[in-house]
Amino acid sequence: MRQSLESENKMIESISESPLYRIANPQSIAFFGASKNISGMGTSILGSLQAQGFEGPVYPVHPRDEQILGLTACKDVRDLPEIPDLAVMVLPTRVVPEVLDACGEKGIRQAVIVSGGFQEVGPEGADLQKSLLAVAQNHGIRLLGPNCLGVANPHHKLNTTFLPNNSAPGFIGMASQSGSFITQMFSYLDHYGMGFSTGFSVGNEANIDLVDCLEYLGACPHTRVIALYVETLRRGRQFIETARAIVPHKPIVAYYVGGSAAGKTASLSHTGALAGPDRLYDGVFRQSGVIRAHSMEELFDFCLVLGTCPPPKGNRMVIQTHSGGPGAVAADACSRNGLEINPLGKATLEALAPYVPSTGSANNPVDLTFSRNPMDFFSSIPKILIEEPSADGLLVYFLIPDSVMRRALDQMGVPTEQIEGEVRKIIHAQCQSIYDLQQQSPKPIVGFSFMDRNDRFISRMVEMGFPILESPTRAARAMAALYQYTQFQRKLVKSA
Amino acid sequence: MRQSLESENKMIESISESPLYRIANPQSIAFFGASKNISGMGTSILGSLQAQGFEGPVYPVHPRDEQILGLTACKDVRDLPEIPDLAVMVLPTRVVPEVLDACGEKGIRQAVIVSGGFQEVGPEGADLQKSLLAVAQNHGIRLLGPNCLGVANPHHKLNTTFLPNNSAPGFIGMASQSGSFITQMFSYLDHYGMGFSTGFSVGNEANIDLVDCLEYLGACPHTRVIALYVETLRRGRQFIETARAIVPHKPIVAYYVGGSAAGKTASLSHTGALAGPDRLYDGVFRQSGVIRAHSMEELFDFCLVLGTCPPPKGNRMVIQTHSGGPGAVAADACSRNGLEINPLGKATLEALAPYVPSTGSANNPVDLTFSRNPMDFFSSIPKILIEEPSADGLLVYFLIPDSVMRRALDQMGVPTEQIEGEVRKIIHAQCQSIYDLQQQSPKPIVGFSFMDRNDRFISRMVEMGFPILESPTRAARAMAALYQYTQFQRKLVKSA
Numbered sequence: 003m004r005q006s007l008e009s010e011n012k013m014i015e016s017i018s019e020s021p022l023y024r025i026a027n028p029q030s031i032a033f034f035g036a037s038k039n040i041s042g043m044g045t046s047i048l049g050s051l052q053a054q055g056f057e058g059p060v061y062p063v064h065p066r067d068e069q070i071l072g073l074t075a076c077k078d079v080r081d082l083p084e085i086p087d088l089a090v091m092v093l094p095t096r097v098v099p100e101v102l103d104a105c106g107e108k109g110i111r112q113a114v115i116v117s118g119g120f121q122e123v124g125p126e127g128a129d130l131q132k133s134l135l136a137v138a139q140n141h142g143i144r145l146l147g148p149n150c151l152g153v154a155n156p157h158h159k160l161n162t163t164f165l166p167n168n169s170a171p172g173f174i175g176m177a178s179q180s181g182s183f184i185t186q187m188f189s190y191l192d193h194y195g196m197g198f199s200t201g202f203s204v205g206n207e208a209n210i211d212l213v214d215c216l217e218y219l220g221a222c223p224h225t226r227v228i229a230l231y232v233e234t235l236r237r238g239r240q241f242i243e244t245a246r247a248i249v250p251h252k253p254i255v256a257y258y259v260g261g262s263a264a265g266k267t268a269s270l271s272h273t274g275a276l277a278g279p280d281r282l283y284d285g286v287f288r289q290s291g292v293i294r295a296h297s298m299e300e301l302f303d304f305c306l307v308l309g310t311c312p313p314p315k316g317n318r319m320v321i322q323t324h325s326g327g328p329g330a331v332a333a334d335a336c337s338r339n340g341l342e343i344n345p346l347g348k349a350t351l352e353a354l355a356p357y358v359p360s361t362g363s364a365n366n367p368v369d370l371t372f373s374r375n376p377m378d379f380f381s382s383i384p385k386i387l388i389e390e391p392s393a394d395g396l397l398v399y400f401l402i403p404d405s406v407m408r409r410a411l412d413q414m415g416v417p418t419e420q421i422e423g424e425v426r427k428i429i430h431a432q433c434q435s436i437y438d439l440q441q442q443s444p445k446p447i448v449g450f451s452f453m454d455r456n457d458r459f460i461s462r463m464v465e466m467g468f469p470i471l472e473s474p475t476r477a478a479r480a481m482a483a484l485y486q487y488t489q490f491q492r493k494l495v496k497s498a
Numbered sequence: 499m500r501q502s503l504e505s506e507n508k509m510i511e512s513i514s515e516s517p518l519y520r521i522a523n524p525q526s527i528a529f530f531g532a533s534k535n536i537s538g539m540g541t542s543i544l545g546s547l548q549a550q551g552f553e554g555p556v557y558p559v560h561p562r563d564e565q566i567l568g569l570t571a572c573k574d575v576r577d578l579p580e581i582p583d584l585a586v587m588v589l590p591t592r593v594v595p596e597v598l599d600a601c602g603e604k605g606i607r608q609a610v611i612v613s614g615g616f617q618e619v620g621p622e623g624a625d626l627q628k629s630l631l632a633v634a635q636n637h638g639i640r641l642l643g644p645n646c647l648g649v650a651n652p653h654h655k656l657n658t659t660f661l662p663n664n665s666a667p668g669f670i671g672m673a674s675q676s677g678s679f680i681t682q683m684f685s686y687l688d689h690y691g692m693g694f695s696t697g698f699s700v701g702n703e704a705n706i707d708l709v710d711c712l713e714y715l716g717a718c719p720h721t722r723v724i725a726l727y728v729e730t731l732r733r734g735r736q737f738i739e740t741a742r743a744i745v746p747h748k749p750i751v752a753y754y755v756g757g758s759a760a761g762k763t764a765s766l767s768h769t770g771a772l773a774g775p776d777r778l779y780d781g782v783f784r785q786s787g788v789i790r791a792h793s794m795e796e797l798f799d800f801c802l803v804l805g806t807c808p809p810p811k812g813n814r815m816v817i818q819t820h821s822g823g824p825g826a827v828a829a830d831a832c833s834r835n836g837l838e839i840n841p842l843g844k845a846t847l848e849a850l851a852p853y854v855p856s857t858g859s860a861n862n863p864v865d866l867t868f869s870r871n872p873m874d875f876f877s878s879i880p881k882i883l884i885e886e887p888s889a890d891g892l893l894v895y896f897l898i899p900d901s902v903m904r905r906a907l908d909q910m911g912v913p914t915e916q917i918e919g920e921v922r923k924i925i926h927a928q929c930q931s932i933y934d935l936q937q938q939s940p941k942p943i944v945g946f947s948f949m950d951r952n953d954r955f956i957s958r959m960v961e962m963g964f965p966i967l968e969s970p971t972r973a974a975r976a977m978a979a980l981y982q983y984t985q986f987q988r989k990l991v992k993s994a
Contacts, residue, residue, distance in 0.1 A: 040909040043868070049905060118857045118867070165899060180823020186897055190948045233826060259826050262833030268817075268826035268863050297971035298827060298948070327676025330729060330755050330764035331794060337758030361614045367764050371614075372539070401682055403661060409545060413536040452686045452794070456952060475793035 013217065013247045020218040021144040021210060024112045026155045026200050028087035030058045032079055032110060034101055035092030035117075038067045044092030045071065046164055047116065047151075051090075053168075054161040061086060078104070085109040090152060090162050095119030098148065099133045106141025113138070114162050115147035121206045122149050135208050143209075150205025151181030154188075154198050157224050163203065172197025173309045174302075175225030177215030179204055179233040183298065193455045194306050195464035199224035213240045220248035227309040229301055230256040234278070235286065242290045249291035250495050253308040253487045256292045257301040258283045291490035293483050300479065303471055307480040310469045311446035313488040314394035318342045319481060320387045321367035323399040324379065328474050329367030332397050332450065335478035341485065343367070350390040357383050380435040388443050395484075397477055398436070400451040400470065402429065402459040426458070433462045440468060446484055450477035509713065509743045516714040517640040517706060520608045522651045522696050524583035526554045528575055528606060530597055531588030531613075534563045540588030541567065542660055543612065543647075547586075549662040551655045557582060574600070581605040586648060586658050591615030594644065595629045602637025609634070610658050611643035617702045618645050631704050639705075646701025647677030650684075650694050653720050659699065668693025669805045670798075671721030673711030675700055675729040679794065689951045690802050691960035695720035709736045716744035723805040725797055726752040730774070731782065738786045745787035746991050749804040749983045752788045753797040754779045787986035789979050796975065799967055803976040806965045807942035809984040810890035814838045815977060816883045817863035819895035820875065824970050825863030828893055828946065831974035837981065839863070846886040853879050876931040884939050891980075893973055894932070896947040896966065898925065898955040922954070929958045936964060942980055946973035 017023050031051070035044030048071055051060060061082050062075040069075065076082055079089075079101070089105045091098060091113065098117050105113065120131040131148065138145050146152055152162030156171035163185035169192035178184050181203035191197050199222055202215045212230065219228045228248070235241050245254055259268075262280070287294045293308075295301040319341045323329035333343045343366050346354070351364055357378050358364050361371040368387060373379045388396050404425055411421045440447045449470040453460050463470050471477040513519050527547070531540030544567055547556060557578050558571040565571065572578055575585075575597070585601045587594060587609065594613050601609065616627040627644065634641055642648055648658030652667035659681035665688035674680050677699035687693050695718055698711045708726065715724045724744070731737050741750055755764075758776070783790045789804075791797040815837045819825035829839045839862050842850070847860055853874050854860050857867040864883060869875045884892050900921055907917045936943045945966040949956050959966050967973040 041906055046902070166901060166905075168901075178823070180821070180826065182821035182823040186821065186824075186948055189899075189950060193950060231823065259830040262830045264829035264833035264839035267839070267861065268822075268829035297831070297969060299969050299971070325676070325678035325682065326764075327674070327678040327727065328682075330676065333760035333764035334755040334758045335793070337760035343760035343763070365763065403685075405662060405664075406542070409662075410537055452682060454685060454689060454951070473793060473795050475795070 013244065014221050017218055017221045020214065020221065022146075022202070022214060022218040024087045025114065025144070025146055025210075026153050026160065026202075026218070027158050028058065028112065028160070030084060030086040030088070031056070031060045032082060032086040032089045032105065033060055033062045034089065036062050036070045037064055038070065043116070043164065047090070047092055047162060050161045050163055050166045053166040054156065055159045056161075057159055059084075059086075079108050079110075080104065082108065087112060089113040090116065092116040095127075095130065099130070099137050102134060102143065102145075103137045103141070106137065106143055111141070111143055113143055113145040114150065114152035115145055115205070116151060116162070117147075118149040120148045120208070131206065131208055138209055145209045146202065147205040148208060151185050151203035153203070154184055154201040156198060157200070168192070169197045171199065171224065173199050173224065173226035174201075174229050174305050175199045175219030175222050175227070176201040176229040176231070177204055177212050177219065178202065178231040179207075179212070180231055181205065183231045187302070191302060193464070194302065195467055196302065196306055196309065199226070207236060211236055213237050213244050216241070216244045216248065216254070220244070220252060225252065227305045228252060228254040229305050230254065230292070231298075231301070232256050232258045232283075233260045235283070238286060242286060245290035245292050246494055249490055254290070254292045255295050255301055255304045255308065255483070256287055257295045257298060258287070291494045293486050293490070295483075299476070303476050303480045304483040306469045306471070307446070307448055307484050308487060310467055311448065311484055312444055313491065314446050314481075314485050315488065316394040317485050318344055318392055318394045319397055320346070320390060320393045320395070321397045321399075322370075322384060322387055323367050324370045324372055325399060325401065326369050328399045328450070329369050332399070332474035332478055333367050335475040336397070336481070339479055339482035341478065341482055344392060346390055347392055350386060353386045354383070377432065377435065380432040381439070384436060384439055384447065388439065388445055388447065393445070395446040395448070395481060397474075397481060398447065398449050399474065400449050400459065401453065402432065403453070404458055429459050429462055433459065433466060433468070437463070437466045437468050446481065448477050448481050450474050509740065510717050513714055513717045516710065516717065518642070518698070518710060518714040520583045521610065521640070521642055521706075522649050522656065522698075522714070523654050524554065524608065524656070526580060526582040526584070527552070527556045528578060528582040528585045528601065529556055529558045530585065532558050532566045533560055534566065539612070539660065543586070543588055543658060546657045546659055546662045550652065550657040552657075553655055555580075555582075575604050575606075576600065578604065583608060585609040586612065588612040591623075591626065595626070595633050598630060598639065598641075599633045599637070602633065602639055607637070607639055609639055609641040610646065610648035611641055611701070612647060612658070613643075614645040616644045616704070627702065627704055634705055641705045642698065643701040644704060647681050647699035649699070650680055650697040652694060653696070664688070665693045667695065667720065669695050669720065669722035670697075670725050670801050671695045671715030671718055671723070672697040672725040672727070673700055673708050673715065674698065674727040675703075675708070676727055677701065679727045683798070687798065689960070690798065691963055692798065692802055692805065695722070703732060707732055709733050709740050712737070712740045712744065712750070716740070716748060721748065723801045724748060724750040725801050726750065726788070727794075727797070728752050728754045728779075729756045731779070734782060738782060741786035741788050742990055745986055750786070750788045751791050751797055751800045751804065751979070752783055753791045753794060754783070787990045789982050789986070791979075795972070799972050799976045800979040802965045802967070803942070803944055803980050804983060806963055807944065807980055808940055809987065810942050810977075810981050811984065812890040813981050814840055814888055814890045815893055816842070816886060816889045816891070817893045817895075818866075818880060818883055819863050820866045820868055821895060821897065822865050824895045824946070825865050828895065828970035828974055829863050831971040832893070832977070835975055835978035837974065837978055840888060842886055843888055846882060849882045850879070873928065873931065876928040877935070880932060880935055880943065884935065884941055884943065889941070891942040891944070891977060893970075893977060894943065894945050895970065896945050896955065897949065898928065899949070900954055925955050925958060929955065929962060929964070933959070933962045933964050942977065944973050944977050946970050
């Protein structure tokens with residue numbers, strides 16, 4: 003890792019101080035590389051930008067085509083009626099430096115260079131990247147890329163990535179050394195009720211790097227949690243310092259690829275990055291207070307829980323279930339990830355007694371087997387459990403199959419045409435009840451279920467912003483990450 | 499673990515030799531515990547049985563209610579017009595032994611005891627379980643349970659579990675010490691194109707245990723892979739011997755809970771099982787040739803790949819992608835799980851050259867970035883890669899968003915009303931092409947994608963039976979499990 007000499011910590015206080023500010027929040031855009039060829043990468047990206055509903059003017063620049071996706075194109079950047087805040091380039095590699103130069107002449111000071119073919123392809127590309135950088139420095143241009151997908155900032159209706167983003171603006175601020183993990187995760191995140199506050203694809207990081215993004219996201223008011231996809235850290239010391247300044251008030255999760263032999267080779271040909279040994283990165287993350295995830299799904303599982311729950315004061319968890327197996331798995335997974343599952347106190351057991359049938363168990367996991375009044379599972383029971391003084395958080399298993407509810411209502415004689423409405427009413431009441439409890443609780447509550455994300459109960463909970471993970475193991479690991487954040491916060495506040 | 503004195507290996511050759519045969523394939527059923535109370539557990543289970551379309555006669559037995567879910571009930575088991583093959587009991591604990599005795603008098607020789615309140619609740623329950631067993635032995639009754647959910651055998655239209663099973667008969671034979679992991683996984687499995695051949699919930703294993711199920715499933719012609727959810731092994735030596743006899747011709751995957759402090763406590767109150775140290779179980783599984791999974795999702799991921807792919811001859815994998823990040827993650831995850839990612843041979847590189855654009859990389863991962871003709875990604879390219887002599891298997895990343903295809907067709911001027919049909923046609927052709935390749939290939943091909951399971955491409959592939967996992971990490975781990983099976987097979991065939 004390259005280490006800079008300066009070590010003082012000059013964190014920005016507002017995103018407007020960041021070189022990324024105008025890149026993530028441009029008022030106007032010059033677009034290079036869209037054309038009449040509708041299957042071209044540039045045209046697709048312009049399509050994404052339009053689909054997101056970007057509100058400022060967008061100026062396509064093209065030497066021949068006059069109309070591009072309904073916009074009037076300009077033959078030359080010099081002819082534009084104003085100086086756009088941002089240039090987005092999806093051009094053949096060899097012309098990029100000269101077009102950037104023309105942009106600089108025009109007065110443009112920010113750019114997203116989508117084009118690849120630079121450092122990641124070998125020595126010749128590296129030379130070209132140097133020329134590109136020289137042009138940028140000459141004009142004082144700050145740029146993201148090359149070999150990147152730029153920015154998705156749904157709060158600003160900006161999307162310079164390949165795929166359209168139909169999900170709501172969210173709370174994950176991401177910086178990624180793979181553009182795929184910005185643009186290809188839109189609908190994945192949507193299924194969990196998450197979304198990006200701002201997502202940066204940093205590409206080859208020729209001019210703006212992961213640390214710059216970290217700084218921006220640390221100050222970004224829409225960002226509740228920061229996600230990093232890392233193939234290499236080019237500025238190790240600054241990474242540590244920046245992270246340590248952010249973590250006391252905002253969690254950071256990183257997924258590092260490159261610690262294995264194959265990962266290293268793959269990331270070299272991907273972004274020209276030189277990965278380091280796994281253990282070194284483990285140490286860097288620990289020292290930085292950065293929570294380490296071990297897969298993409300874990301990265302976002304952790305973000306979901308960190309972005310929606312208060313961190314627990316300690317590591318003692320209660321598990322609420324009506325099924326023994328999922329309860330046992332959750333308990334085992336908690337144990338394996340540093341969380342404790344202790345017996346409940348006397349007062350809690352007494353309060354719980356009326357709700358636990360003879361087939362159930364008030365041991366922790368609290369396995370109810372069934373509830374006489376199904377609503378109790380979403381109201382009285384979790385309310386009692388969250389008040390257990392020796393517990394720091396609650397994990398709840400959900401299984402509410404529409405089909406069973408529908409069958410029961412049918413057998414109760416509810417007229418067929420009313421069943422759908424009744425099911426919806428019941429589910430909404432259940433969701434509202436446990437959601438309200440979660441909102442008022444100073445302790446984290448995390449749900450888990452094997453049900454489909456499109457199931458009505460799950461999708462309603464997701465809509466409300468309640469974290470539900472797809473298995474007891476994933477829920478336990480995410481809760482452990484939340485507790486790790488508590489520990490990092492304490493350590494860094496103390497050392498500050 | 500209790501160890502029996504007999505050690506010779508007497509494997510059954512046909513399921514009809516198993517004590518489970520009539521339990522899993524009854525011609526007629528006496529049902530105890532369903533009533534007019536539609537929300538009762540017994541009534542729900544009878545409802546599941548009816549919903550599955552069980553074809554033999556079902557005789558509800560109830561002292562008072564005369565009509566139950568449209569069936570005429572019988573007041574006493576002694577009055578039944580025939581001797582049913584199987585009794586299913588969902589009765590209050592205390593009456594179970596006497597009802598079982600009456601069943602024995604009638605001549606019934608198989609039972610599923612759903613009722614709980616036996617060994618899992620403590621010494622008093624343990625005594626009651628002894629009485630139950632004495633009754634069974636007295637009449638020569640073989641029983642599953644107590645404290646279980648019985649059997650789901652969709653091939654025989656049988657389902658004695660709590661939830662209705664709407665998925666197609668499948669290839670996973672499962673024995674589970676949690677009924678939830680049979681009944682609550684029906685729709686989960688369906689989303690992956692899997693399903694149970696037969697699923698046994700063994701409960702307290704008073705009379706029939708996991709080893710009996712293993713033996714049955716080893717001989718079951720519908721079962722391609724065996725899944726085990728284990729909280730304890732009550733007959734260690736027999737487990738090892740039975741597994742070792744099965745593994746040369748059928749893979750077994752086990753998920754063990756109970757290795758941690760909390761897991762141990764949870765499983766004790768769940769099924770009265772005494773769990774052992776994690777390392778001991780690790781050794782038992784390795785000696786048995788049983789692949790160990792570390793979560794429920796991993797258990798079924800492994801089953802999917804083991805049930806649909808030939809095991810690879812070696813551990814050398816090729817990764818095909820058009821996105822760098824997912825490719826790098828897959829390579830890293832392969833490396834971390836004992837799989838090798840090597841450069842391709844000269845002949846393969848030459849064959850591949852026309853398909854790799856200048857932005858792409860023919861290193862392994864083969865990152866195409868894009869394909870001039872999108873169909874190549876599903877036909878020519880994987881065909882070349884699967885023929886690489888130094889590769890033992892292929893992992894392929896899929897990202898085919900309907901929305902982009904729809905947008906492209908729209909911009910190409912395809913009339914709006916034809917777009918849906920065109921999209922379907924293209925997707926079906928892509929699926930068919932790679933599916934055919936997989937069917938002909940002697941090497942395993944496993945897909946991965948972050949797309950929703952309900953996306954058209956994914957659901958079509960799932961429908962066809964092509965394995966697609968939800969992330970590169972999950973796909974790599976499942977491929978590693980498949981290779982582990984190759985190794986276990988070799989070891990056990992050699993030692994036989």
